[in-house]
Structure formats: C-alpha cells, structure tokens
Amino acid sequence: MSRIDTVAENRIHKEGDGFDKEEIIDDWQLDMNFHVFSKHTLQTISAQDTLVHLECVEQLTPVDMMNLANGEHDATGHCVWTGAFLLLDALGVLLEECFTEKRILELGCGTGIGGIGLMCAHDKERRPSYVLLTDADPDALQVCQRNCQQHNKLPKNKYGIQELTWGEPLSPETLSASFDTTLATDVLYDIALLPPLFQTAHSALKANGLFVLSHVPRACYSSQHPPVDDLDQYIIDQATRSGFFLHRHIVPNQLPRAFRTEGSLNEPASLSDMQEVGASLFVFRKTPIF
Template sequence: MEKLRACIEQRVPVKHIHIPDELTDYTSQLELVEFLKPQVVNNPLYFKSFLSQYIQRIEVLSQETSDEIYDLFVDEQILNAKELPPDVSDVIKYHVNGFNNIGSSADDMIVMKEMPRLISGNNTTGLRTWEAALFLANMLNDEKARSTFLSCDLANKTVVELGCGTGLLGLSLAKHCHKRSPLHKIIMTDGSTAVFDNLQESLERNNLSESNVLQFQQLIWGEPLTINGNVDLIIAADITYDVGVFETLCNTINDFFTLKNLQFAIIAATVRNAETINSWENELDKWFPNRWETAVVESRPGSISANCYFDVNTPGIRVYIIKSI
C-alpha cells in the first residue's frame, strides 16, 4: 500500500500505476477511501481516472466493490471532474529519503503546491519540480549514496542552493538531513522573487516555518555576491537547460570559490539535449579545468525502484561535482 500511496501523492500518471492484486480486497478498499478523500479536491479528474482503473481491477479479479469505493467514485466532485487549466496548482508529495529506503515518516516527504502541467513561460520554470531535483534530493539525503560522490559530512556546513525553484532540494535537506546531522545554514536563492512567495506556503506544509536553518535570498548570476559569510557547499538541479546562462552561472560559482571559501559545488542536470550538455561541460572546462567531474550518471531514471517516481521516458541525469583548488 505504501508504494501505491506514494505514486498517487506524486500524481504519477494513472496508466503507469501498478495496482497489486492484494490491494483490491475489502479492507484495502476501505483504507484507500480514507486515504483518497482528503485529496480529491486538489485534482478531481486525476482521482476519477484512478478510481476508474481501481474499480476495473476489482472487477477483473471478481472482487466485490465496496459501497465506500463506489460512493466516492460517484461523488459529485469526481463525477463532474474536468481537466484543470495548466496554471491551476495541485498539492504534490515527494519522497526524498533515498532510493533504497522503504519505510517512510513525515520527515521523509516534501509536500508542496505546484503546477506540474505548466512547462515553460515567463518565470514559470520555478513553479514545478524537475526530475534532477528529485534525483539529487534523494542522493543527498541518503548518507551512503552521498558518500559515493561527496567526501565531506554535511554537519555544521553552510549550503547555498542556486535556482531553488519550488525548493525541493533545500527543503528536503532542512526536513530530513538536518534533523539527523544538523547543518549550520541552508541559503535558498533564485533570480525570481516570485519563487519565494510560493515557498512560504511550502514551509507551512512541511512544518518548517519556524526553522532557524533556512534563509532565502535573491541572487542574480553574474552580479556581485550579496551573501554574507563563508559557504561550504553549493547545490543546484536542472539549471543547465539554457546555454545563454552558462557563463554567468559559472562566473557566480567561481566567485563563491574565490570569495566565500567554497569547497564543493554539486549540480544535477537532466540530459535533454546532447548539444546543450556538451556546451555545459565545455564551460566547466573553461572555468574549472581539472577541478570538475561527472560524479554520478543515471542513464535510466525510469528504472529506479523507489517510493519516488521517474517516468520511463525521463532522460538521463548526471551529477557534476566541482572542487576547490
């Protein structure tokens, strides 16, 4: 049931959700109804589609459909459900406690309101979570996985996130990692101040409103740094999709190395376009010769078996690490 719940909470396309036979019995139906009811209002059409598939599975197995499941399916919200416009938000829950962890607690999940159907546009790329952010969040929050590419512990470290967007990376460190190995500070930065308005609600949803480890600051790449104090680690994900920003991005990372005593920068990138990723690696060669490497290569994210989901068509993901001199 946990895996099924995780898929629903992340809004995995219904056609890709596997419903085990053992979860169609009467007890499971009742449990599922209680789980689904509070979420229906966020995206009724999604739950209409899921319940249709679930009931069909029950019938194929010649199980009896409970009154509770049927009543939910014919609920007015679901019965009259229509496709939501792309700019209407949904509440999504992501598991961020590593790829090999099965059991989950509240600290293992990040809940946020975002627009998963909104792909691009003016200041909109930060309004949904992208694949490389989910991948890197799980890598960083799993001590064993993190140790394969990062030689230092995160305890008492100051971390800066570049292009934080929905905030999955920084929030996951604050909610999961920080409670197990306290960090000194997590500074979440973005060029768009609209991102921070959305983050306030995410803080509340994740019980991080009173967190003293999180800070938020606008940071324009290529401009003088305005962050105070030294920084141990930079993290970022899916910020390398536009070749036009590579020079200013690398300039800013270099400023952190030269002015803020930066030790490591870790950047996860989804390989959507070979030419773009080659340009990114050429820029790394230009700015950080012999100081960077591709630390992790996941060629088939969709094959990962975990409580977080990657579509089978998700391109490969690479994690780059840049080190100080």
C-alpha cells in the same frame, strides 16, 4: 485582480480606399492574466528516507508556454523537474560528503525542493547546518517561502530565502566565499546561462568548496550558442574554465534502485526514465589556489 485585460480576434470587413479592410475587434472578454491557468496543488514527494510536502504546478499549460515564450510570465520555477528527483534519489550517496553540517546555497531554487529535501533528511545528524534558497523570480520565491512553512518543524534559523541573479556581484558580508556547497537542479534550460551560473557558484564557495549540479538535457541553443555534440562534456569544459574541476559524475543507473519510493509525485520520473534522457549529476570542486 483590480483590472482584467481582454483580447479577441473577431474579424470584420470595412470599405475604404477602394478595397475592403480587415479589422480585429477585441470583444471576447478573455482574461489575459494567463498565469492563473497554472494550478498549484499540494504534493508529496519522497525518495529513500526523505519526505517533502510541496506546493507546486504539476505541469505547464500551453498558455503558460505562450507566456514564457513572450516573456510575460515564467511559471517554470513553480514546477518540480526531473533533475530535482535525481538529486533526491542521490542523497544517500551525497549527503555526508556534500551536505551534512555544511552551509548550502541553492541557485535557481524554484519551489525549493532541493534545499527543503536536504533539510528534511530523516537522519537529523546528516542535515545541513544552514540553507540559503535563492532565485531570480520573486513569484517563485513566494512559492518557496510557503513550501518552507509547510514544514513547521524546520528551525527558522536554519534557512533563508533571497532573490539572486546569476552573474551579478555577491554581497561580501553574506554571500561571497561563505558557503561549503552550492546546489542547482535542472536549471540549464538555456545553454547561455552556464557562464553566469558557474561564476556565481564559484564566487559563493569557500576554498575547495563543492558545486552539485543535477542536470537533465533540455538546453536551448542560439546562433551565439550552436548545438554541441556532447552536452555533458561541454558543461565540464565550461566548469573548468570557471575555476572548477570534476570531482564526481553520477548517472542514474549507478544509484541503488531501492532509493525510489513509489506512490508519490516522483513516480513518473523513474531512474530508468532519467537514464534514458541522459540525466546526470555533477559534483565540481573549486580549484585550489596555490
């Protein structure tokens, strides 16, 4: 670090203009590069026959949350969220239809756990043919790159990593209408992200392609997007407006309990926990054009 910004709030009083003035003096020498408080550790994540070694942040610190609120640094993409665990638990019922021998585009990949989990499926015959991991955060993509390199058996011609912002035009040569399945896990922390998310997912898909959205309710609302009574139905309605129809809707208690493997980072996020908070997994299909 070539420069350290510092801040403090030591308050003293100065006389002037007939009254005391309170002045803030910066002299505590605190490191303002707050995102260093997010400590990356190497974790083992497992579900059914999938085993992933992942560099990630186990949880955000209060300082990380301050940086996120201030728009200074977003460490959310460095964590593994519950929606990713739900996806891994559901691979046994999704792999063949949604991912096996398919070209996959992951949106908001963060650490890369979704795409890497697909590529690490124990049965090699059920893995995707190619996975492109994308995120709008360059820092998260660096973590994703290191996580892919943790698995040195992954063929480098089987995956790519690329910066991508939802809602922006896709490159016709490499992205537009070239994927069999798009994938997103736990990305709806702001309900306003739904339209650009669906727009990009739709544009990237071939005819009749699938969009797998693993979702845990955590959406933030605003005056432009007030709270809704039924968030799942709201998501389905938004998907319909964006050119999708609901193909499958899976909730945690529909998955075999044997899918959970104990003794890993996913242990705190049990299927019962997911069910209780309203997690669900949507599989949308791109509406055919007749």
